[in-house]
Amino acid sequence: MKKSNALQAVKFALFSASAGIIQVGSFTLLNELVLPNINIQNEKLMAILSAEYGVCYLIALVLSVLWNFTLNRRYTFRSAANIPVAMAKIAGFYLVFTPVSTILGNLAADKGVNEYIVLALTMASNFVLEYLFCKFVVYRNQENTLPEKTKKAE
Numbered sequence: 001m002k003k004s005n006a007l008q009a010v011k012f013a014l015f016s017a018s019a020g021i022i023q024v025g026s027f028t029l030l031n032e033l034v035l036p037n038i039n040i041q042n043e044k045l046m047a048i049l050s051a052e053y054g055v056c057y058l059i060a061l062v063l064s065v066l067w068n069f070t071l072n073r074r075y076t077f078r079s080a081a082n083i084p085v086a087m088a089k090i091a092g093f094y095l096v097f098t099p100v101s102t103i104l105g106n107l108a109a110d111k112g113v114n115e116y117i118v119l120a121l122t123m124a125s126n127f128v129l130e131y132l133f134c135k136f137v138v139y140r141n142q143e144n145t146l147p148e149k150t151k152k153a154e
Contacts, residue, residue, distance in 0.1 A: 008143075009131070011076040015068055016127050023064035027119060030056040053109040054102050057119065065094060072134060080145040081138070089138045090130075097126065 031053075069090055073079050079086070101122045108118045 008076055012072060012131050015071040015076060019064040019068035020123055022067050023060045023123065026063050027056050027060035030059060053115050054106050057102060057105055061098065077134065077139040078144045078146045079139045079142045081142040086138050093133045
């Protein structure tokens with residue numbers, strides 16, 4: 001592995017860890033404080049929120065993805081790629097990853113697996129798959145394309 005690829009992987013891991021802190025923090029806040037104390041009169045909305053793991057997971061995931069995308073585009077892959085196009089590619093990744101991980105997470109939580117263990121396993125698989133997807137799909141041939149002026153400002 002080239003030194004630049006190793007450094008890139010370390011940066012991705014560190015930014016993913018910060019996104020993980022956001023995901024775990026927001027998941028915990030929602031799971032422990034918000035959803036158990038919510039009182040909604042709308043039966044349909046309450047039915048959706050009754051699958052607490054999935055709701056907490058989805059909100060936490062969106063927050064962490066936005067954070068991770070922003071930092072990794074700029075500092076890890078140093079890409080000047082079209083932001084809407086890059087974000088659309090990430091959205092495509094999550095259009096597959098999210099339903100699969102939510103369904104499997106709900107199944108595991110319903111079978112009695114601790115929701116934090118489910119979350120940790122899901123986050124680990126997300127980390128590996130997203131790095132590979134970013135490296136070989138989202139930023140393919142567009143790494144290190146930020147203008148020099150922008151690079152020096154860091």
